[in-house]
Amino acid sequence: MIPTVEILSTGDELLTGQVVDTNSTWLMDRLWDLGLMVRRKTLVGDDRGDLQAALREATARADVVVMSGGMGPTEDDLTAECVAAVLGVPLERHEPSLEAIRRRFQHFGRPMTPNNEKQALFPRGAAVIPNRFGTAPGFSVQLGRARLYCLPGVPVEYKGLCDEAVLPALAAGLESVPAGRVVKLFGLGESAVDHAMRPLMDAPENQGVRFGYRAHWPEVHVKWTVGGEDATARADRLLGEVRALFGDAVWGEGKDELPRVVVERLLSRGERVTTAESCTGGLVAELLTSVPGSSGAFDMGVVAYSYEAKSALVGVPAELIAAHGAVSEPVARALAEGSRARAGATWGVGITGIAGPGGGTPEKPVGTVHLALAGPGGTAHVARLYRGDRDRVRRSTAFEALFLLLRAMR
Amino acid sequence: MIPTVEILSTGDELLTGQVVDTNSTWLMDRLWDLGLMVRRKTLVGDDRGDLQAALREATARADVVVMSGGMGPTEDDLTAECVAAVLGVPLERHEPSLEAIRRRFQHFGRPMTPNNEKQALFPRGAAVIPNRFGTAPGFSVQLGRARLYCLPGVPVEYKGLCDEAVLPALAAGLESVPAGRVVKLFGLGESAVDHAMRPLMDAPENQGVRFGYRAHWPEVHVKWTVGGEDATARADRLLGEVRALFGDAVWGEGKDELPRVVVERLLSRGERVTTAESCTGGLVAELLTSVPGSSGAFDMGVVAYSYEAKSALVGVPAELIAAHGAVSEPVARALAEGSRARAGATWGVGITGIAGPGGGTPEKPVGTVHLALAGPGGTAHVARLYRGDRDRVRRSTAFEALFLLLRAMR
Numbered sequence: 008m009i010p011t012v013e014i015l016s017t018g019d020e021l022l023t024g025q026v027v028d029t030n031s032t033w034l035m036d037r038l039w040d041l042g043l044m045v046r047r048k049t050l051v052g053d054d055r056g057d058l059q060a061a062l063r064e065a066t067a068r069a070d071v072v073v074m075s076g077g078m079g080p081t082e083d084d085l086t087a088e089c090v091a092a093v094l095g096v097p098l099e100r101h102e103p104s105l106e107a108i109r110r111r112f113q114h115f116g117r118p119m120t121p122n123n124e125k126q127a128l129f130p131r132g133a134a135v136i137p138n139r140f141g142t143a144p145g146f147s148v149q150l151g152r153a154r155l156y157c158l159p160g161v162p163v164e165y166k167g168l169c170d171e172a173v174l175p176a177l178a179a180g181l182e183s184v185p186a187g188r189v190v191k192l193f194g195l196g197e198s199a200v201d202h203a204m205r206p207l208m209d210a211p212e213n214q215g216v217r218f219g220y221r222a223h224w225p226e227v228h229v230k231w232t233v234g235g236e237d238a239t240a241r242a243d244r245l246l247g248e249v250r251a252l253f254g255d256a257v258w259g260e261g262k263d264e265l266p267r268v269v270v271e272r273l274l275s276r277g278e279r280v281t282t283a284e285s286c287t288g289g290l291v292a293e294l295l296t297s298v299p300g301s302s303g304a305f306d307m308g309v310v311a312y313s314y315e316a317k318s319a320l321v322g323v324p325a326e327l328i329a330a331h332g333a334v335s336e337p338v339a340r341a342l343a344e345g346s347r348a349r350a351g352a353t354w355g356v357g358i359t360g361i362a363g364p365g366g367g368t369p370e371k372p373v374g375t376v377h378l379a380l381a382g383p384g385g386t387a388h389v390a391r392l393y394r395g396d397r398d399r400v401r402r403s404t405a406f407e408a409l410f411l412l413l414r415a416m417r
Numbered sequence: 418m419i420p421t422v423e424i425l426s427t428g429d430e431l432l433t434g435q436v437v438d439t440n441s442t443w444l445m446d447r448l449w450d451l452g453l454m455v456r457r458k459t460l461v462g463d464d465r466g467d468l469q470a471a472l473r474e475a476t477a478r479a480d481v482v483v484m485s486g487g488m489g490p491t492e493d494d495l496t497a498e499c500v501a502a503v504l505g506v507p508l509e510r511h512e513p514s515l516e517a518i519r520r521r522f523q524h525f526g527r528p529m530t531p532n533n534e535k536q537a538l539f540p541r542g543a544a545v546i547p548n549r550f551g552t553a554p555g556f557s558v559q560l561g562r563a564r565l566y567c568l569p570g571v572p573v574e575y576k577g578l579c580d581e582a583v584l585p586a587l588a589a590g591l592e593s594v595p596a597g598r599v600v601k602l603f604g605l606g607e608s609a610v611d612h613a614m615r616p617l618m619d620a621p622e623n624q625g626v627r628f629g630y631r632a633h634w635p636e637v638h639v640k641w642t643v644g645g646e647d648a649t650a651r652a653d654r655l656l657g658e659v660r661a662l663f664g665d666a667v668w669g670e671g672k673d674e675l676p677r678v679v680v681e682r683l684l685s686r687g688e689r690v691t692t693a694e695s696c697t698g699g700l701v702a703e704l705l706t707s708v709p710g711s712s713g714a715f716d717m718g719v720v721a722y723s724y725e726a727k728s729a730l731v732g733v734p735a736e737l738i739a740a741h742g743a744v745s746e747p748v749a750r751a752l753a754e755g756s757r758a759r760a761g762a763t764w765g766v767g768i769t770g771i772a773g774p775g776g777g778t779p780e781k782p783v784g785t786v787h788l789a790l791a792g793p794g795g796t797a798h799v800a801r802l803y804r805g806d807r808d809r810v811r812r813s814t815a816f817e818a819l820f821l822l823l824r825a826m827r
Contacts, residue, residue: 021458023445023629035432052454287706289700289701301722309719310702316716
């Protein structure tokens with residue numbers, strides 16, 4: 008039997024737009040890996056009546072309820088109290104938790120206030136979930152038809168306790184955990200991906216496979232989970248089929264991130280890249296250097312925004328700019344080749360374009376971008392017309408540059 | 418009477434971790450400006466039973482329910498059908514909407530499929546909300562005790578229809594719309610801000626003022642709304658008091674964004690900045706050039722990651738690096754001054770540091786950063802030890818650099 012799961016979060020800050028509840032998105036993703044989909048998610052404020060009503064409703068519908076928030080030391084933190092009230096049991100002090108909280112305060116040299124003792128109070132009969140990531144322990148109880156898990160809302164604590172206690176308990180209750188795979192694509196729209204995937208999704212041998220997408224723009228991820236005895240083999244067979252289906256558009260799997268894949272490829276080949284960016288304004292360099300250890304593959308880059316900077320920093324001839332305009336194939340090539348020569352790098356990326364909202368002309372509208380990649384075998388060039396606002400044009404361009412570089416290193 | 422508001426969203430993609438529901442956070446923020454707080458938010462999947470139950474429950478509790486999703490052309494889009502079922506009325510075709518959808522498809526030169534006709538079907542008696550941002554119109558009906566608004570889930574359409582139809586209708590029903598103000602701070606933790614704000618928040622003359630924070634890291638925003646007759650005057654008086662309270666830590670108000678404030682200040686003074694970045698890897702340049710029109714204030718920057726790049730691109734003497742190490746005050750100063758001289762800019766930003774996770778030593782642990790700002794009056798320097806991961810160290814550093822520059826242009 009596949010359990011029904013609901014998520015319940017409490018906290019005024021979640022209802023005033025102060026905080027985006029990213030915890031639940033993260034948990035939904037993890038549950039998907041177990042073959043579970045959340046049936047309903049509810050957010051309520053720090054109000055006894057609302058919280059007790061939501062607890063009663065969720066635990067009457069679901070087999071598992073994962074609740075977060077309201078576990079702090081303040082008057083607004085009502086979770087343990089409300090769970091106890093709905094259960095009809097008193098709160099009881101849990102001495103090991105109180106001791107752990109005391110030690111934590113000692114360790115950080117902060118005074119423990121009487122408030123913090125509240126974080127060691129749990130409904131009678133609750134199973135305490137120790138928290139080595141923060142102060143507030145979690146707990147679980149049987150309530151209504153559901154196993155109810157109550158966790159602190161601080162993301163590092165929430166995720167830590169989910170990983171250590173909630174997800175293993177859920178997985179242990181399943182007859183089998185499905186095998187999940189993710190393939191990451193670039194340069195295709197979600198509808199094109201969906202269209203291409205249809206025959207695989209409708210194939211009789213893939214009955215019972217759960218497919219999904221995540222438009223992690225400018226990437227698209229295709230994912231699926233397979234249950235049953237030969238789950239791993241079936242999931243891996245699909246991996247081969249999906250890779251074959253999308254060919255060159257595939258750049259990664261699983262937890263891969265494009266900047267990291269590019270940097271690791273460079274490092275494994277003992278090669279370096281340099282950048283000369285105009286419209287992306289340093290975004291390509293920023294993405295590359297976001298990867299730990301990138302200094303082995305990247306040692307310099309320039310942002311050449313003006314005509315003068317393109318000439319002064321990369322040696323683009325002023326006549327070239329005058330003849331073709333700054334946003335042109337020859338200038339992109341000169342940026343790539345000039346920066347590569349200057350840095351003595353294996354690869355040189357040159358980018359020039361019109362990110363908008365101003366600067367467009369009928370011949371070169373906003374979104375016009377020229378990318379060039381200079382390398383050992385010569386210089387490749389692509390022209391693009393991206394849609395969207397300034398941020399979207401810049402991000403599309405930067406990821407396209409990384410993708411071009413990765414393709415060139417096959 | 419202040420109405421009770423609930424949010425209801427539908428869509429399997431919201432329950433599988435594929436999509437973060439940012440629409441509701443946005444709406445909560447807007448409602449806060451009207452003095453309204455959302456009482457409950459519910460997410461359900463594309464399931465008739467779940468959706469009808471959630472509709473019945475929310476419209477029995479609240480005065481206003483804002484629902485999103487399920488308005489597309491596919492079989493999974495169930496909103497109009499489920500609202501009609503709960504109301505006990507049939508769906509009816511709305512000819513003006515069908516005509517508008519047809520025109521939209523003609524305009525974009527795409528064929529209209531029979532599916533799309535579904536988007537012109539509404540529960541009998543519904544008030545249609547035209548959608549000039551996309552295909553699917555919204556609608557509103559009276560259901561239970563609530564006015565129910567049903568909107569498409571695509572963010573640009575959702576926000577557009579909220580701004581054009583939902584929020585004005587809500588505001589019109591209020592006796593008075595409170596005056597809201599936001600002050601934006603840098604360099605202070607949320608708890609320090611809360612501590613400093615306490616006397617203002619507890620002052621008798623501020624009774625009835627609703628205060629809130631948003632930790633928009635590495636910034637903190639303080640906001641408040643005031644109702645009643647002299648709302649604007651009271652909100653503005655508080656603006657003066659909060660500004661006085663935090664002094665130099667205040668960099669903006671309302672919708673201000675730090676990179677934009679910095680670029681606008683530069684443009685208004687006719688000045689330019691250049692950057693020489695090591696550990697931030699181009700992030701400062703990227704933030705500056707994210708602002709439309711920044712080319713008037715920024716024309717070049719370099720990312721000098723290696724020792725050699727620092728010397729070759731900015732002229733940092735190799736002996737200086739050998740004597741003090743690359744992460745040091747003298748090298749930060751040389752980066753700032755060298756880049757300023759080279760670019761002929763008014764301001765030069767120099768950044769060197771250890772973003773981690775590797776590269777730390779007992780003397781210079783991960784998070785050690787030296788920032789320098791060279792300007793007409795000399796060169797300022799700050800040393801910092803930031804906590805957190807690589808991304809956090811880099812973002813803290815980049816925003817600190819922008820903040821330093823802004824402070825220098827008072």
